[in-house]
Amino acid sequence: MPDFPIPRPVSGDVVDLILQDHRLFESLMREMRDSTADRAAAREAFADVLVAHGEAEEHEVYPRLERRTEDVDAEEVHHGEHEHAQINEALLALLECRGTDTQKFDDAVEKMNEVLQHHVTEExxxxxxxxxxxxxxxxxxxxxxxxxxxxxxxxxxxPGSEDNVRRLVEEAHEKGLLPAQEEGGS
Structure with missing residues (x-):
């Protein structure tokens, strides 16, 4: 069993379920900040649930809410997709850190937190x-x-594998959700 099992409920109110994932993200972020924790395992669980959550929202939740609510329009949906792309870009930088006991990793965790908290609050x-x-x-x-x-x-x-997240980031660039990549990197 993984150090950080990901809950897999089978039913519930979509709003409550999304909020539960948001709290799970926060918990896993705390684990990645904790130098005594298994940061690699926390990062792996975080990456998987983050990507699975974002993809499920974009494919199942956002389109249906756009059709059913007055306050959730195409602009809100596009903005949410844009923020998911930014989150995936920050996640890729976090996954590319080879060690979890480096300043680079700590910086990537903080950048991830910044992008994620902005999105979570807005969503x-x-x-x-x-x-x-x-x-x-x-x-x-x-x-x-x-x-x-x-x-x-x-x-x-x-879904949180480095290769899959890289593919998602590349697709986001192609769709114009992220700025065009410069030669030699992002």
Whole structure:
């Protein structure tokens, strides 16, 4: 069993489920900051759940909320996708750190935290609050099941691998969600 097991609920209110993942991200961030913790295992769990969460939101949650809520529009959805791309870019830098006991790793953790906290705060205010207010309980449960199914399928594929995150970042550059890469790096 991994040092940092990732919960895999099978049902729930989509808003509550997303918030639970946000708290899990915060917990794993604390572990990555703790020099006495198994930072490599925390990073691996963090990467997997972060990518699975983001992909499930983009494919199952954002499109449905855009159709069902007045306050979640195409601009909010695009902004969320843009922020997921920034998160994946920061995650790639974190994954590229070969050691977990270096200043480079500590700096990458702090950059990851900065990008992630900005997104989490904004998403909770501009997407999740309207969803809780404007989407009925039954629909939020249906959305929760779809989110969890997609999240679980992602988790089964080790989505936080460095190669997969690199692919996601490259796709984000191609889609224009991230600025064009300069020659010789990002």
């Amino acid at each position: 909770e205010l501009t997407i999740l609050n309207p969803a809780r207010e404007e989407v009925g309980e039954e629909e939020r449960a249906t959305l929760g099941e779809a989110f969890l199914r997609a999240r679980s399928e992602q988790l089964d594929q080790r």
